[in-house]
Amino acid sequence: MSNPVFDLLISARWMITVEQDGEILEDHALAINNGTIVALLTPSESAAATAKQHVRLDNHVLMPGLINLHGHSAMTLLRGLADDKALMDWLSNHIWPAEGRHVRDEFVFDGALIAMAEMIRGGTTTINDMYFYHGAMARAGLAAGMRTFVGASILEFPTNYANNADEYISRALDERREFLGEELITFTLAPHAPYTVADDTFRKVVMLAEEQDMLIHCHIHESAGEISDSMRDHHQRPLARLKALGLLSPRLIAAHMVHLSDDEIELAARHGISVAHNPSSNMKLASGIARIPQLLAGGVNVGIGTDGAASNNKLDMLAETRMAALLAKVGAMDPTAVPAATAIRMATLNGAQALGIADKVGSIKVGKQADLIAIDLATVETAPVFDPISHVVYAAGREQVSHVWVKGQALMAQRQLKTLDEAQLIASGRSWRERILAGDQNA
Known part of the structure; x- marks a missing residue:
């Protein structure tokens, strides 16, 4: 019997499976x-294998694609617009007014494409997003070929997209129907935050998530101010309020979760929620240092996100993975906190688990889909190579990502x-810069 002819054979100097740390x-x-x-072929087996296409990566690490567990892709068009501001000043006085002037379907599509190009070039294969004009985000994901989770933002106050919470939800569900059956596109319910969403709306989100089998994606415990305001307005901390409303469950991806007590970490673990850790954004907005070692030790699933380019300002998951490891060490004053292998798992398999797709992606295993990246270590910046896992986290840069595959x-x-056409996207960014500046001057 002749050997099978595979569609694609990828051979690599090193392979990080993430199946085992x-x-x-x-x-x-x-x-x-x-x-x-x-x-999964040994050296002798691969030498005898035949394929329609054979990619040889003699100096590379092959590993699962990175999963960006929290982002606002379209906000790439606002990158650098208002830096070095406190969170609520940044939102209320700069970002929300700019969005009010400019955010439409075209803005989201163009901004998302630029973001996706940047993410692909940095080794990201999946984005868990949260924004408006969800059809535009989904179309961008299909155009780029990225695995895209489209977070349908829900607020109580009006924006260009909707006037109230019920309208946000109704429009999102209408847009979702258009993309049912698209394997790379998944819609989630994304109530923005406890300070922008009312109790009745949270209850409705919980009900819809159960009825429609949808994930929930929400900013929670991002800043100390959020917690003090909750104590003033609701006489309890946000996580306790959300528990009472039924939001805490394995469906929930809680972005940030910076300020947590020991009891809240135990509560998160008991309810099976996942945390999207955004180290660079948390530092840039001075939100604080999340207690990642304690969350992991407590059994909480923790992935990594970039947040939006307006608050980071890079959509660089390799950089975030390095930052997650380093920040955990200094935050805990323990150099053994979050080792390199743990950081890689956070950026891959943990993210897949949070999104409910760990059976499909997040590690290299027979039967999983081929969401993969290759990182070239044959550079002076990564010479010599003693430990490829260490190099991926602590030494390699996104410019060393050479190949990216999704499915x-x-x-x-x-x-x-x-x-995607890189030159076209750069031109689009320049055009939007002029439009945004002109809009600001006329405001």
């Missing part, structure tokens, strides 16, 4: 058919985008 396979290969990993489709090869 610290597992590195040397000189192995992945065989892929119809976007799914069908075989076996190449989104980037040899640093060249395959689904």
Whole structure:
């Protein structure tokens, strides 16, 4: 019997599977058919294998694609518009007014495409987003070929998108129907935060999440001010309020979760919620240092996000993974807190678990879909290589990501985008800069 001919064979110097912390396979290969990993081949087996396409990565790490567990992709068009501000000043006096002047369907589509190009070039294969004009975000995800979770923002106050909470929800569900059946597109319910969403709306979100089998994505415990305001307005901390409203469950992805007591960490673990840790955004907005070692030790699933480019200002998951490891060490005053292998798992498999797709992606395993990235370590910045896992977290930069695949489709090869036109996106960014500046001057 002749050997099978695979659609795609990827052989690599090192392979980080993330199936087990610290597992590195040397000189192995992945065989892929119809976007799914069908075989993990030893050096001798890969030498005898045949494929329609064979990608040889002689100096590279091959690993699961990075999962950005919290972002606002369209806000790329507001990158650098209002820096070095406190959170509520930044939102109330700069970001929300700018969004009111400019955010429409076209803004979201163009901004999301720029964000996705940046994320792909940095090794991100999945984005868990939260914004408005959800159809535009979904279309951008399909155009880029990224696995896209479209967070349907819900607020009590009016924006260009809707006038009240009921209208946000109604429009989001209408837009969701258009993309049912698209494997790479998943809609989530995204009540913005406890300080912008009322009790009745949270109850409705919980009910709809159960009825429609949807995840919930919400900013929670991001700043000390949020907690003090909750004590003033509701006589309890936000997480306690959300528990009483039924929001705490494995469906919930809680973004930030910076200010937590020991009891709240135990509460998060007991209810199976996932945390999206955003280290750079938390530092830039001076929100604080999240208690990541304690969350992990307590059994809470923690992934990593970039937040939006307006508050980071990079959508660089490799940088966030490094920052997550380093910030945990200094926050705990413990150099063993969040080792490199743990940080990689947070950026991959933990994110997949939070999104309910750990059976499909997040690690290298036969039967999972081929969401993969390659990182070239044959550079002076990463020479010599003693430990590829350490290098991915502490030494490599996003410019060393050479290849990106989602479901076996190449989104980037040899640093060249395959689904998006980089020059066109740069021109789009320049055009939006002029429009935003002109709008601000006329405000």
